[in-house]
Amino acid sequence: MTATPVSSDSITDGATVTAPGSTGGRSADGTPRTGAEQLVDTLRRVGVEHIFGLPGGAVLPLYDALYEAEGIRHILVRHEQGAGHAAQGYAAATGKVGVCLATSGPGATNLVTPLADANMDSVPIVAITGNVASTAIGSDAFQEADIRSISMPVTKHSFFVTRPDEIAATIASAFHLAASGRPGPVLVDITKDALTAHATDELRQLPMPGYRPASVPAPQEVRDAVELMLTARRPVLYVGGGCIRAEAHEQVRALAELTGMPVVTTLMARGAFPDSHPQHMGMPGMHGTVSAVAALQKSDLIVSLGARFDDRVTGAKDSFAPGAKIVHADIDPAEIGKNFPTEVGLLGDARSTIQLLITEWTRRTAEGATYDYAAWNARCRGWKSRYPLGYDEPSDGALAPQYVIERLGVLAGPDAIFASGVGQHQMWASQFIGYEQPRRWLNSGGLGTMGYAVPAAMGAKVAMPGSTVWAIDGDGCFQMTNQELATCAVEGIPIKVAIINNAALGMVKQWQALFYSERFSASQLPSAQIPDFTTLAQAYGCVGLRCDTREDVDRTIEQAMAVDDQPVVVDFRVSKDSMVWPMVPAGTSNDAIQHARDLTPDFGEDE
Amino acid sequence: MTLLHDYPLPDRDVPTAPEAHRPPTSTLPRRSGTTTKGTPMRPDRNRHALSVLVENNPGVLARVSVLFARRNFNIDHLVVGPTEDNKVSRMTIVVNVNAEQLHKVTSQLDKLVEVIHIQELDDADAIRTQLWEINDNGPRPVGAMAAAAF
């Protein structure tokens, strides 16, 4: 702990006042403003253009203030979970704070999943909920739920506001919290009477003396990190989602090319470094490439940039990268050393941290410092060429899901945005689409939320109306949140959905096939019959297409691409039995990776 | 709740509570002046005491305890009280964890927006002894209650 004693009068405002304050309690013509009106004014001031929400009794005053509010478009969703994931997709595609809005009780509890999801994946969103009047709080009033407490473990912070005067400052602070430091979800729960009462509003921003996000690492740490990098023989840049959130992709590339180190990008960082780059070893982890897993496993130095050593990446902890020292750069001090002992911790924003590493590396090498990764790089390239990603055509002649996804990537091009659900299709979408740019790959990595894809794609399309947005969804996932297709059709949000329909909760089925003697307990779905996805799509006002054969894949995708005034849903009926490979079986060592069923790669002799 | 009188005898066999948790004489709440204490104090190098300054907001105690629960840390003792500044409260928290775990939990705690300052206090054992004295009152945990506690 670096803490030193403080007296209470030395406790000062720890928040950087970047978010604008409030309106002063009065409109331009001097009439007093209600809490709800102040809330809308504050949203406008912090730059909100879109809100995803669904009204109810407790937020009626706010909806009244939003009615015809200029500059803010409210998009009426069909389920609050959809509003939450839409806000996430909006934020993940742009870096702006996404906003969702729900009423008290069930409206608020329906937001819990997206809040938890955003918390795991560090997505900046603000959730605003109404609550019953402050006089009724604690009485088990109709639609009362203590969402502030419910959301505590799954948000960066949660506020409960009962006084109209505090609304503007709290909302401004919520946006500041969501976007600064390690981004995350912030909830603001406001009682109905605070929304209706007139505000005098003296607060401009909450003090938040305890909030001090890290900025840049100490110079000594940067020097130590570069020293380790220079002396390493087998280093690897382990790039995580923090590099996307911090807009550090250019710095990542510059550091990689300057040092010549191999790079791996995690599921959350796909696109932070171009897939086509020769130094790119792929995605590490349970379904990562052999080259990425081997590069980490055999390294002597892991330079972690905005990644968090998740168990899906490390496999069994005691045998993860046994020869590696760790340099860990993260904006969150609690991440450094959380899972593995760290040689050097670099506390700060990924972008500025990498920039400092670049400067120090350049200085050292200009002074004559040398390094030698040649043998190591040759070894990495060997793994990459010997064990490329691939798949077998299904023996029953059915359509290969990997082929569909591969073609989607090629035909939609590197500018398209892909949002995926959770399961086999997610892994294939990460593996078989080449990501060249950041913010083109949106998925639920940490929480693994089925149902993320359709609403997240909707949010991304609202934020980036000029981009093609594909949801790559499973037949299971799709059925969790497809109601938002109605929103898309009605509100003119022409997303495209590719359902990778394997008539199964495929990832579950794969585990049962591998580890439970093919006892397919509750993992098969009748998705070839029920529901009929094409007519379901049509019922929602979307174009519905179906494709069962390899010959039809390109034509169907092109047909879907040709529609741009309506959402399109394509039911790709694929093989029921395809599996995701490579795979590190859960709980085992990364060394046990299989690049295909029962095939373990040969990593070769250590130096 | 029936905590104000003796617990009824359990009607079936329950595991016997460790001796330490047996009341020395009766199960009635101890009156002041009693000297026997339930548990002897043993020094423990895995015992740490933290003094945490927090914003004096409603819900802040819940937030801190949710964090301990979520990160799977057990709180040994917890006291909350005011400071000279009515916007700031102080929590004294005793936890039984090793130094590495302590570092992890304090870095998580430090991230809470309402946590202003954390400091480790020197004599955790002495603090725990005092907290035990204050807290060691009321009915004794016997029978089913003690069993449930182990």
Ligand SMILES: Cc1ncc(C[n+]2csc(CCOP(=O)(O)OP(=O)(O)O)c2C)c(N)n1
């Ligand atoms: C909300 C939720 N419930 C359950 C799971 C567990 N789970 C993970 S993948 C999966 C199967 C998903 O099926 P589908 O959408 O058809 O994708 P596939 O694996 O077949 O590509 C399930 C049930 C989850 N991740 N999220």
Ligand SMILES: [Mg+2]
């Ligand atoms: Mg499926």
